[in-house]
Amino acid sequence: MMRIEIVKRPQHSVLFSALSPFIALFLTLIAGAILFSVLGKNPISALYSYFIEPLTEVWSIHELLVKAAPLILIAVGLSVCFLSNNWNIGAEGQFIAGGIAGSILPVVFPDFQGWYVLPIMLLLGMAGGMAYATIPAFLKVRFNTNEILTSLMLVYVAQLFLDWLVRGPWRNPQGYNFPETVQFSDSAILPAIWPDSGRAHWGFALAIIAAVVVWFMLSRTLNGFEIKVLGRSSRAGRFAGFSAGRLTFFAFLVSGALAGLAGIAEVSGAVGQLRTSISPGYGFTAIIVAFLGRLNPLGIIAAGLVLALSYLGGEAAQISLGISEKSARIFQGIILFFVLASDSLIYYRIRIVSRLSETALKGA
């Protein structure tokens, strides 16, 4: 009888740790090629239209930045959570909460206008995401509830609440019964960075700023040290005098704020109104971005661009190949699978144990 064991390696290779995201991407391309062949498409041209074509035109590079902005913002916040051992899976819900809270001004008080509207909207968006992220943090600290479950379930609450809001009280009275709010006034629109060439908005700049600030915090400050210590060993963290409960709140508040900011930036910069659905799963895809970026905010910028490309590729593949754009989700899943697999195999090796050596181990 055979048994498969996973054994920790005494030493892990530094070279392969650095290469791991690239190995994962390479394996994803191979898996994608196989997938396309099975679907009866030419894998080379399919991969080309998926991953290269979107980069050949200026307007689609703008689209890339539009999609990358929320991914990077959310994933940067998630890196703080994941490094400190807080498994916030509900960024999608915090994104929506931020989008709703930030839209209060332009939807409820459309006559309130001026340069100060946009900053207030962004702050309200962050506050909304923070407030929504406080719920799983509080439940975890106070009742030791599993934050994976609570934060995930709150995503569905937020989605349905947005749906109700947009179909009900916030629906545009002049909107021919479409489930949409009013169009935001100009002072409530996050402007484009280079309005002449495309619609990439300042949300991308905010994402870069957030990534650099969080990177600095993680790598240079005592706060970042605290996050890493408590994430690796809660007991050593307690010995250091750090409070795990306080850090849980901090991590959820930071990631909630950034997800909320991403939400309002998306609504105000890319959509211009609230609809029943404002996210093609950014909050979940950002989990992949965070891991592909090795939980390092600077790596997350690159990873965010890669995953944004998968969204564009999905749309391109739908047009030129007739494949559902949902194939982007498959690619994203495959990337996460290979990222986690290569990371695991760097730290662990697989051993097949035969019956004979198994009995030898029993008494040891």
Add this chain to the structure above:
Amino acid sequence: MTGTITKDGSEIPLLEAEKLTKIFGTLKACDGIDLKIGAGEIHALLGENGAGKSTLVKMLFGALQPTSGDIAWKGERFTVTSPAMGRSLGIGMVFQHFSLFDALTAAENIALSLDEKSPLDTIAARAREIGQTYGLPVDPDALVGDLSVGERQRIEIIRCLLQNPDLIILDEPTSVLTPQEADLLFVTLERLRSEGKSILYISHRLEEVRRLCDRATVLRHGKVVGQCDPRTQTAASLARMMVGNDIHVIERLPAEWTDRIPLIEVNGLSQRPRGPFSVALHDISLSITGGEILGIAGVAGNGQGELFEAISGEVLQERPQVVRIRGTDAGRIGISARRTLGAAFVPEERLGHGAVPDMSLTNNLLLSRHSTDRKMFLTGGVLKLVSESSLASAAKRIVVQMDVRKSAENPDASALSGGNLQKFLIGRELDRNPSVIVVNQPTWGVDAGAAALIRQALVDLARSGSAVIVISQDLDELFEISDRIAAMVHGRLSESVPIEAMTMERVGLMMGGADATAGAA
């Protein structure tokens, strides 16, 4: 029974290992070891941590396969491929860490390990019989969870004896026993020897080896460095063989009582168990002045870890005056604030409690010093930027001071050997001259050289005017450095007894829970 005599009159040893070698990667854990165990002898296997004792024993027992070399059993060459085969040959082993299920009775635990299936009643009867014959009283129907460590060890030994082995391997059997329990064990072992059974006795306690064993094999760095009759040796000469040079003798000047103001006090500390494996604390009080070392003896699991966490502030008390540090009520403030009052703490578990395994030494230095040495290690005001350069120079100072041997400039904590990491962790605290230091198991799993250095450093700190609490299972250590010794049992702390009035026997009684306050100061 004596050894088989061959035609030419020489005796065939029960077990003979020749040139046994075991290589793990680049490490030669055992390097050409020759070992001969005669019938009816108690053979000591001596050596420091990491000398290769466990590896050697696992090869004899079949749990590991040698890279090269031969094992002969009763004159015949064998390859012992598994512990089951070792058992069927007649080799029994009692491990240092017991493998018993708390929720089962003694008899059920024994039944689990037997190769053949017998009814539980039969097993219980045989266990009782063996227990009576060899002075190992155990109730086979008792739940293991309710038994003391000494009783659990008896179950392990009975389980081993049920297989009727010719050779019994005991791995550090007395490390979990009080001196009185150890005496009982020695009676049993002598009885087994008189019946012609052989015992391979692994220990680093030299006095008991001298008292009990007929022959000793000494290992160092995976090689045999000496074979002798321990009864003709002194503890010092055995130690020299183990370590390779003379062990530093702790210098202990008599304590000078400059002032008698207590630097750390615990007043009536009681605490409910914090989880299923936690021990409750009952009305613990102690008070230590500057210049003094209080040793706290006790068998593992009697509340020492809980006491440490209560004093360190990892667990807070209900009332502030329960813990007082330098005259300030500290029961409601956390570990950082207690450190700022001048206290320092070194926990038992090095990796994962005192240090983060996959963090560098400088980061691990920051771990316990970020609040007390803010000005030195943190810059940038409220931003609290970590100053890598001042951390590096402080780490260097500690490394030199405590003679920490490391392979890289700033390695991860887990890359250091146990002894070197412990020297660093003690040095981390001593570096800031604490007024109070509480150390749990300061030299657990540490080689003799490092242990002597650590003990001397603690004594020196006390003599410079600090109050020191040492929680330890190693009685020799406590007698070497303490001014007073108290014992913990079932979450209670006995009165402390001045070292001049303390004897091994008395501390043993205290560890067993007997009232030793009579005559105590």
